[in-house]
Amino acid sequence: MDRSTAAPDHDLKSYLTGFALALALTAIPFALVATHALPKLTTLVVIAGAAVVQVLVHLHYFLHLDLRSTARANLLAIVFAAILVFIMIGGSLWIMLDLHQRMAM
Amino acid sequence: MSAEAYAASGQQAHDEPDVLAQREFGFWLYLMSDAIIFGLLFATYAVMASNTAGGPTGKTLFSLPNAFAETLLLLFSSITFGFATLATKSNDRVAALRWLTVTFLLGLGFVFLEIREFYGLVQLGAPPSRSGFLSAFFTLVGTHGLHVSFGLTWILIMAGQLIAKGLTAPVASRLLRLGLFWHFLDIVWIGIFSVVYLPGVL
Numbered sequence: 547m548d549r550s551t552a553a554p555d556h557d558l559k560s561y562l563t564g565f566a567l568a569l570a571l572t573a574i575p576f577a578l579v580a581t582h583a584l585p586k587l588t589t590l591v592v593i594a595g596a597a598v599v600q601v602l603v604h605l606h607y608f609l610h611l612d613l614r615s616t617a618r619a620n621l622l623a624i625v626f627a628a629i630l631v632f633i634m635i636g637g638s639l640w641i642m643l644d645l646h647q648r649m650a651m
Numbered sequence: 652m653s654a655e656a657y658a659a660s661g662q663q664a665h666d667e668p669d670v671l672a673q674r675e676f677g678f679w680l681y682l683m684s685d686a687i688i689f690g691l692l693f694a695t696y697a698v699m700a701s702n703t704a705g706g707p708t709g710k711t712l713f714s715l716p717n718a719f720a721e722t723l724l725l726l727f728s729s730i731t732f733g734f735a736t737l738a739t740k741s742n743d744r745v746a747a748l749r750w751l752t753v754t755f756l757l758g759l760g761f762v763f764l765e766i767r768e769f770y771g772l773v774q775l776g777a778p779p780s781r782s783g784f785l786s787a788f789f790t791l792v793g794t795h796g797l798h799v800s801f802g803l804t805w806i807l808i809m810a811g812q813l814i815a816k817g818l819t820a821p822v823a824s825r826l827l828r829l830g831l832f833w834h835f836l837d838i839v840w841i842g843i844f845s846v847v848y849l850p851g852v853l
Contacts, residue, residue: 557737557740558734558737561730561733561734561737562730564730564733565726565729565730565733568726568729569726572722572723572726572844575845575849576715576718576719576722576844576849579715579849579852579853580715586853589853590850590853593845593849593850594845596845597841597842597845597846600841601838601841601842604729604834604837604838604841605838608729608733608834608837609831609834609835617672617675617676619676620675620676620679623676623679623680623683624679624683626683627683627684627686627687630687630690631686631687631690634687634690634691634694635690635691635693635694635697638691638694638695638698639694639697639698642698643698
């Protein structure tokens with residue numbers, strides 16, 4: 547959590563910046579899917595990219611995570627959870643997709 | 652004030668920030684374990700998404716406008732919760748209550764849209780038991796919706812505490828943790844519309 551003594555104006559600006567960015571990063575993928583403006587694969591890549599960036603935007607502007615003011619223990623917990631999620635999601639998908647291919651389903 | 656009472660109050664004032672920081676850390680641990688649950692539900696959905704068992708697919712079932720409306724409701728509720736947090740920081744109880752109320756209504760709208768969608772799917776002959784795809788879909792999206800419903804209950808409780816107790820240090824600290832929970836749920840929703848609805852409609 548942000549323990550800085552920044553002025554409320556600054557905090558308000560931070561929330562509004564995050565909100566504007568999140569709105570844009572939501573509108574772009576929805577518009578692409580609605581209009582079919584790009585090929586399917588390109589659209590999927592844009593959806594994934596916009597999602598990752600929007601998660602970072604939320605973490606920074608709404609949850610006030612940053613490398614300087616967030617408590618070290620909290621950051622460690624987040625990094626540890628991220629590694630676990632990466633191993634479990636990545637591992638599950640790897641195994642199941644491989645199985646899928648070998649079974650030729 | 653006796654020396655003892657003075658020491659006791661000094662001790663309390665000294666401990667308080669530490670205790671609040673510990674509670675925040677504990678809450679982060681909870682949120683991260685929740686993130687792991689959602690991560691595995693996402694993995695399950697990704698594996699099951701193509702197993703429609705000859706039943707309806709996401710392309711015929713999902714409504715893009717409905718998903719977009721849900722997304723906007725949650726996003727707006729995130730920013731209004733941000734305003735409630737700012738009001739808490741500047742010790743403005745009335746503004747905090749007002750923004751909590753707005754957040755609650757937006758969240759309620761989200762839950763309403765989701766229940767309506769689920770009900771419509773069951774009516775269309777696409778209940779969770781229809782296929783692996785639908786089981787995974789209802790589990791993932793339903794778990795998120797359940798979290799939002801618990802968040803709504805928590806907002807009501809905190810609004811009650813704001814009215815009854817005022818903006819005391821413990822109440823303010825609980826509000827901050829509720830904020831973490833609420834923003835976290837919006838982050839999970841980014842994953843849901845990017846993994847479930849958008850590729851499903853595409």
